[in-house]
Amino acid sequence: MNNSLGREIFANSRPFVSANAFLKEKRRLIPEKPTSATVRFYDDLETAFRDLAIKDGMTLSFHHHLRSGDNVLNMVASLIAKYAIKDLHLAPSSIFPEYKLSDLILNHQIRNITTNYLNGPVAKTIAGGQLQGTLLMHTHGGRARAIESGDLAIDVAFLACPAVDRQGNGSGAFGINACGTLGYAESDLKYAKKVVLVTDTLVDELSMWQFDHKYVDMVVKVPSIGDAGGIVSGTTRITRDPIGLKIAQDTAELVRELGVIKNGFSMQTGAGGTSLAVADAIGKIMQTQNITGAFASGGITGYFVEMLGKGLFQKLYDVQCFDLAAVESFRTNPAHIAISASKYGNPFETSPVVDDLDLVILGAAEVDLSFNVNVTTDSFGNIIGGSGGHADTAHGAKLAIITSTLAKARIPLIKSEVRTITTPGSDIDAIVTERGIAINPNRGDLLERLKGTSLKIMRIEELMDLQHRLGGIPKELPKTNAAVGYVEYRDGTIIDTIYRTG
Amino acid sequence: MRSFLFVPGNNPSMVQNADVFPADAVIFDLEDSVHVAEKDNARRLLRDYLTSHPSLPQKVAIRINAMDTPYYKADLEALVADEIDYIVLPKATVTTTQKLGSDLFALEQKRELNKHIDIIPIVELAASLVEVCKIAATSRVVAILFGAEDYCAEMEIKRTLAGEALFFPRSQIAVACRANGIIAIDTPFTDVADDEALLKDCHNGALLGMTAKAAIHPRQVGAINEAYSPAQDQIDWAKKVVKAEKEASSKGLGVFSLDGKMIDKPVIERARKTLAKAKQYNLAGQDDE
Numbered sequence: 001m002n003n004s005l006g007r008e009i010f011a012n013s014r015p016f017v018s019a020n021a022f023l024k025e026k027r028r029l030i031p032e033k034p035t036s037a038t039v040r041f042y043d044d045l046e047t048a049f050r051d052l053a054i055k056d057g058m059t060l061s062f063h064h065h066l067r068s069g070d071n072v073l074n075m076v077a078s079l080i081a082k083y084a085i086k087d088l089h090l091a092p093s094s095i096f097p098e099y100k101l102s103d104l105i106l107n108h109q110i111r112n113i114t115t116n117y118l119n120g121p122v123a124k125t126i127a128g129g130q131l132q133g134t135l136l137m138h139t140h141g142g143r144a145r146a147i148e149s150g151d152l153a154i155d156v157a158f159l160a161c162p163a164v165d166r167q168g169n170g171s172g173a174f175g176i177n178a179c180g181t182l183g184y185a186e187s188d189l190k191y192a193k194k195v196v197l198v199t200d201t202l203v204d205e206l207s208m209w210q211f212d213h214k215y216v217d218m219v220v221k222v223p224s225i226g227d228a229g230g231i232v233s234g235t236t237r238i239t240r241d242p243i244g245l246k247i248a249q250d251t252a253e254l255v256r257e258l259g260v261i262k263n264g265f266s267m268q269t270g271a272g273g274t275s276l277a278v279a280d281a282i283g284k285i286m287q288t289q290n291i292t293g294a295f296a297s298g299g300i301t302g303y304f305v306e307m308l309g310k311g312l313f314q315k316l317y318d319v320q321c322f323d324l325a326a327v328e329s330f331r332t333n334p335a336h337i338a339i340s341a342s343k344y345g346n347p348f349e350t351s352p353v354v355d356d357l358d359l360v361i362l363g364a365a366e367v368d369l370s371f372n373v374n375v376t377t378d379s380f381g382n383i384i385g386g387s388g389g390h391a392d393t394a395h396g397a398k399l400a401i402i403t404s405t406l407a408k409a410r411i412p413l414i415k416s417e418v419r420t421i422t423t424p425g426s427d428i429d430a431i432v433t434e435r436g437i438a439i440n441p442n443r444g445d446l447l448e449r450l451k452g453t454s455l456k457i458m459r460i461e462e463l464m465d466l467q468h469r470l471g472g473i474p475k476e477l478p479k480t481n482a483a484v485g486y487v488e489y490r491d492g493t494i495i496d497t498i499y500r501t502g
Numbered sequence: 503m504r505s506f507l508f509v510p511g512n513n514p515s516m517v518q519n520a521d522v523f524p525a526d527a528v529i530f531d532l533e534d535s536v537h538v539a540e541k542d543n544a545r546r547l548l549r550d551y552l553t554s555h556p557s558l559p560q561k562v563a564i565r566i567n568a569m570d571t572p573y574y575k576a577d578l579e580a581l582v583a584d585e586i587d588y589i590v591l592p593k594a595t596v597t598t599t600q601k602l603g604s605d606l607f608a609l610e611q612k613r614e615l616n617k618h619i620d621i622i623p624i625v626e627l628a629a630s631l632v633e634v635c636k637i638a639a640t641s642r643v644v645a646i647l648f649g650a651e652d653y654c655a656e657m658e659i660k661r662t663l664a665g666e667a668l669f670f671p672r673s674q675i676a677v678a679c680r681a682n683g684i685i686a687i688d689t690p691f692t693d694v695a696d697d698e699a700l701l702k703d704c705h706n707g708a709l710l711g712m713t714a715k716a717a718i719h720p721r722q723v724g725a726i727n728e729a730y731s732p733a734q735d736q737i738d739w740a741k742k743v744v745k746a747e748k749e750a751s752s753k754g755l756g757v758f759s760l761d762g763k764m765i766d767k768p769v770i771e772r773a774r775k776t777l778a779k780a781k782q783y784n785l786a787g788q789d790d791e
Contacts, residue, residue, distance in 0.1 A: 242519075242523070435522055435557075470557065
């Protein structure tokens, strides 16, 4: 069966129709979990694990706010191995290279995985066809939608929580491994059948919390939930690479020419070096023109904290902190506001934050001539990430811009057809590369406004041809016939299939 | 021309992307930024790049090694070709500049090139500064690049942000270039992370009559282009003067008053030059006539 983008998807799934198809649907909500249970406190995870009576085939969820510094998932993984539980469905919001799940996959103790982003050894194991069941990849907003609707039913949520009080309330703002906001886990908290907060810091009382004890079944005190220093891994500072800076400058110029930078505007960028350079360039324009934005959102870095401090934005809406400067800001600055993944990007949420974005700057591994974007696999089919908030923000923001070099290690960015569609081209407005800018022909309004500017506007086909002249045309690696997973669009439809690497 | 960007000749990723930056010219370097052990590789890389890359910078310059080094001849042999616009000669004197002109002529003839390669001498020795007018007047010389680091080292003086130490050489070079109708390229600013200081340094050079500046990092190019382009208020003023001059001329007036100030021939000439520059850099807008 093919979806509307011509991608073959598995038989019993709902095919992707369009980015706006969800508007015709009603929000589905399962009841939040009963809240009458008292919170039980444990001194070791193994006892709690036994008391949970975890059985073969259950669904266990985790969040990834400690990113590469997380140790809770690994501790639970050790217990799964020890107690020989089989056929589990694991649903962490992301999977980082440090997460030790490959052996559990190879031993068939984990049968299915649902996540928003993965790379490293687990990604390699799955792309190699070793997962017995299926990999399902959500967007951040889509995961919240799946949980609240019951599409992703969670038996036990193991939630790393940097500080917990004696009532069982939990916060990410305090503790020796404070990681800031806990936005990805709010849906798990409210809808999982059992919720376990795993902490290394128990306090008598918290001045503020994000996890309300009424949803919590167990609190487990462990020596360490990980290393908060690891949350910065995978993110960078402003690039010093001249090409990245050129792309950033051109992006800022494009945004300025389009009249986006004005009082009350809102934006989001990723945490990559070029994205932050775009933020820096836009920040300079804002300072020069004395402009104050309404808010910046997303994963928040220290750079946006600085912009907030300079008064360039009135608020930060933060679903996850990308570094310790953001953690500190979240703890101390009331204008730095935690939001849940649902409030951030769930299409069925009333006014999700992404819908209020004027501008989002995103990356891409591949883009095709229809502007479809792949951030899930590379051109060889290796799983290198996933949507995260990519598809959510691209849809919600009034202007969605992809920034990338025209080639990466001689592999062209622009292809006739991307290997995997993560975000539909209908939601992408512009692609900025070091050699030119392509505007989606659907956005005639943008093209009209850019007439007469000094920006180098090219058709996307011209950009692709230019790269082919510069670096040649690489031979396409054929896809195998074996599906290892599926990319789910934010509305729950299947937008593409992920195939086993050759 | 406003900006001349140095790119190390032995760095493939920088070389292949040299054309994406808004520099008016790129100087591919074979001298200081290329280690002795890398000279051969750099020549080969640049030769291959220049003959095969489908997109070259607007203007291509090569900084060769100085004439008193063992690399000078090999640099010319490897790279003199139709793709080159300028040879940048370090530690230039009148004698070495003239000799380079002869060597270029011989190679152009031998290779039957379709073009005439120009020379940009680097004035970085006290002796060169003394004879800079003669260097500027030498055949093929289209610009002079001031090299402040070597100059300061030889003079045993310290370069400061305020630019006092460079007042004389900048002025001397600027005057020599103006007298010969060629480009005066100011020395690069070496702190690539300090954008504010770069602007100040650009201002220091422009104030004394330098008309362009070398960049040692692509991030400096934008600021240099801006500093050496006419500002919008200057362009507006120039348009106003030229328009008023046309009206005055139709009435037979050589001197006239505009906004309470007397406008005469030198002022009109300055306005015309400003407009010409603005047009050259696409800054004049559509109603510049």
